[in-house]
Amino acid sequence: MPWRRVEKTRAAAEGKTSKPPAPRTVAIIGGGVAGLACARRLRSLGVKATVFDTGKREPGGRASSRLWCGQVVDHASQFVTCLDPELSEVLASSGAARRFGTDGRFGRLSTEGFSAIDDQLERWVGIQGMAGIVKALAQGLEVHQDVWVPPSNGLQAAGGSWNVVVPRDQSYNFDAAVIAHNGKCAERLTSSTPAKEVHALLRTNFAATLPRNPAPGSGRFTLNQIYSLIFEVPKGVMPESFDAAFVENEATLRWLSSNTGKLQQKAEHEVWTALSSPAFGKQHKAPQEFLEGTAKEAEVVDLMLAAVEKAVALPAGTLGGATGAVRHTKLQLWGAALPISRWASSDAVDFVWSAAHRIGIAGDWLSSVPERASTIEAAWISGVRLADHIAGHSSDDAGLQLGESGGVFVPVNADFGSSGSEAVAWVDPESPKGKGKGRKGKWKGRSNSRGRG
Ligand SMILES: Cc1cc2nc3c(=O)[nH]c(=O)nc-3n(C[C@H](O)[C@H](O)[C@H](O)COP(=O)(O)OP(=O)(O)OC[C@H]3O[C@@H](n4cnc5c(N)ncnc54)[C@H](O)[C@@H]3O)c2cc1C
Structure with missing residues (x-):
């Protein structure tokens, strides 16, 4: 039965x-x-x-942002795609989101370099990152936080x-x-x-x-499991031709974006987000709460920075290693991604x-x-x-x-x-x-x- x-x-x-x-x-x-x-x-x-x-301070789960090195950083979700007109209306009237991907600065990185995606899909980002959108959604609700x-x-x-x-x-x-x-x-x-x-x-x-x-x-x-690496780098080191891209030319990575560019933040330095492929996340699986300060963290950071260099055709060692330009990094494993x-x-x-x-x-x-x-x-x-x-x-x-x-x-x-x-x-x-x-x-x-x- x-x-x-x-x-x-x-x-x-x-x-x-x-x-x-x-x-x-x-x-x-x-x-x-x-x-x-x-x-x-x-x-x-x-x-x-x-x-x-x-969530310690605010709701949002995988659609959250953090304040890091003085900038808003999307460390998991990057944008919202809208097929549904009602969600589109909610985002438009929230005051917390703006349209994304229509200026030729969002696309893919392939062996031919960056190419813009122009597929007419409606996409949005948070003006204050994903957390801003979530905050608008949560307004007036009874949420028992933390x-x-x-x-x-x-x-x-x-x-x-x-x-x-x-x-x-x-x-x-x-x-x-x-x-x-x-x-x-x-x-x-x-x-x-x-x-x-x-x-x-x-x-x-x-x-x-x-x-x-x-x-x-x-x-x-x-x-699946995905590593998120955020890194701060002086302006002019990373390419200036794009803000956000799916990575197709480097197996370690799936996504690369400048939070500074994508969220139109005015800052001396740029803060980028790199998301790993699920295969890389699984290969380097570690207890996510105890990653900080471990040899695994150092290994994954080095591997992901090296992958970023390859994806954007920078000479090896430009970003990572003892002489690389990256000043600060933060690594997070999304164990239930x-x-x-x-x-x-x-x-x-x-x-x-x-x-x-x-x-x-x-x-x-x-x-x-x-x-x-x-x-x-x-x-x-x-x-x-x-x-x-x-x-x-x-x-x-x-x-x-x-x-x-x-x-x-x-x-x-x-x-x-x-x-x-x-x-x-x-x-x-x-x-x-x-x-x-x-x-x-x-x-x-x-x-x-x-x-x-
Ligand atoms: C790295 C990454 C990148 C992504 N990029 C995109 C993107 O660009 N665009 C896109 O559309 N989607 C993206 N996604 C997917 C998107 O984030 C999720 O589909 C969406 O946020 C899921 O929302 P949810 O409410 O279903 O779950 P969740 O966001 O997981 O929310 C669950 C909440 O429940 C809380 N919780 C868990 N257990 C308990 C408990 N016992 N008691 C109380 N609270 C609890 C959690 O802390 C969390 O806040 C991405 C996801 C990841 C991981």
Whole structure:
């Protein structure tokens, strides 16, 4: 029997035959773009949303910036691509974003050097970096900042509602809960709750590529790892012909941009961001919290600076090493960087909702549109659509169905996270229906063919 039907039967057995009222209070665990978008929309629909986020000073997650060497620096997300007119309107009216990539200074670095990308896609950057956009999204919301909901017992089912228990034993009760983060934390947070089907979707694998021929039932949500190196360099050392580029001529790197140029900052020196390829991130994997001051940090910085020199055709040693021009560096490993598989649900929604348990998931990996997956836009849409569902259709499951006629994980071919594989996989092996039933042929047509431009 499919899980969905099991849930409904259980609800009937518990005497819940009439539709319960829509949730009036919702806990959102995770203050990235998905969580904030969900909270904003819920608020506009008259539902009280409370966001819990680990960020020390501000929300944003992977869409955040830091102030470094006197400049705003985007150390993960670089720009927002907009296919959705509503997001476009939100950004335009936020006062925090401006259009990006239309002046010929954004493009790609290939063996022929820099060439501008002119693909007519709508892109935006934050005037004060990504953090500025997130700040605008979070305005007026109830966000409990610097709060980690502990994965061991931070989320507890409480007879039809949810308790969020945070350090210092503070407990909050809500009609419904939203998991708006991913990785091991989300997996553990839901592992001891009764919402088993929600937990099944949150089980995470870490890899730079997906298996080429996955065993039936081997599908899982998969995240890659990416190093972000920021470095300060005097003006005139790096090329002046571009501000931002995908790197195609150097395997270590995927992205290179000047925060000074991209964000139009007036400064004596330039601050650049280099993002590694997922393969490099995996090869040099290290405990991300304990990187500072280690030999691994020094090794990765040297390798990435050498790769930057090659990518922009500077003589070796111009940037790095004892005589190089780079004055300061900061290295960060994004250990849960980009989803390289997305959840393609059978009902083609961009979120997950369990009506029986009143818990949902929002995030960049829940995307019904291939070219949007693993992006800020995907996260935003996921949050907004989950909020609409909670307010209007909370008695219906959505995006949840596993098994023979259910959803599947399919590869993402995004710019920072391409797996380059056509593999198509089922949901995890422990789902009752997933076990031993490959459906490779049927779902092949739903895998991605286009990248994120
Ligand atoms: C290096 C890099 C570059 C990228 N570049 C781009 C780009 O240029 N353009 C683009 O569109 N996308 C880009 N992305 C992807 C983009 O950043 C993500 O798709 C998007 O930010 C995901 O948002 P989210 O809300 O789903 O998740 P997240 O941003 O991961 O938000 C989850 C939040 O939950 C918090 N959290 C986790 N566990 C708990 C807990 N137990 N309790 C409380 N809070 C918790 C986290 O701290 C975080 O703030 C990039 C990503 C990376 C890593």
